[in-house]
Amino acid sequence: MLRKIMVSMGLAAVGLLAVAGPASAAGTGSVTPNPVPIPAIDPAVGFTQKVNAVTVEWSNMAVGQPVYISICRRAQSDPLFGSYGASCSNLSEVIASPAFQVNGAGSKTFDVFRGLNPDDPDTDWGCYAAGDVAPAGVQKLTTCFIRLASGSEADTTFAHTIPFTITNDTSTTTTTTIPGNPDPVVSEASSVVLLPVVAGGIALLAVGVQRRRRMAQF
Secondary structure: OOHHHHHHHHHHHHHHHHOOOOOOOOEEEEEOOEEEEEEOHHHOOOOOOOEEEEEEEEEOOOOOEEEEEEEEEOOOOOOOOOHHHHEEEOOOOOOHHHHHHHHHHEEEEEEEEEEEOOOOOOOOEEEEEOOOOOOOOOOOEOOEEEEEEEEEOOOOOOOOEEEEEEEEEEOOOOOOOOOOOOOOOOOHHHHHHHHEEEEEEEEHHHHHHHHHHHHHHH
């Protein structure tokens, strides 16, 4: 009799699990490219941060909810993570509308920074390449994390982080403005394009002068 009761209880428990379904799990995601190529920073000339775009993809997030994407100093699973505000960069955050997702999956272009966390000039952390030198008092992190959360920054059910590293980007030329100098650097190619235009203008001016001289002679 006791055995029958135990079997019945076991079957009932299995039935409850079947109705409830599996426990909710955090979403999954990826970052491309990773390592992220970003031009080198040079604090000596005022460059304390540079960025480059990556593609962030995710799945298994909450259906119909926006996805909050940001850069953090710690993984979501780190016991020291604490809260979004304690571990993540607020100014790095972008929000992906649910209109651009299908069944909790989607992708978005996202800017990754190299250098100081942009939230505060007095920040105590930043994301760096292995050979970078961080300013005094700033924690140099050679592995940072892109965090994805569903519905709000406070999400802990679907929230997860993707680690990334940074490498030197020497394949592209970027246009930047040096602090204190509002004029961006203009490449030599731009000057070359202007030369034929200037030369053509001078030639037309000379023709006009000659015509006016001929008319004055009559």
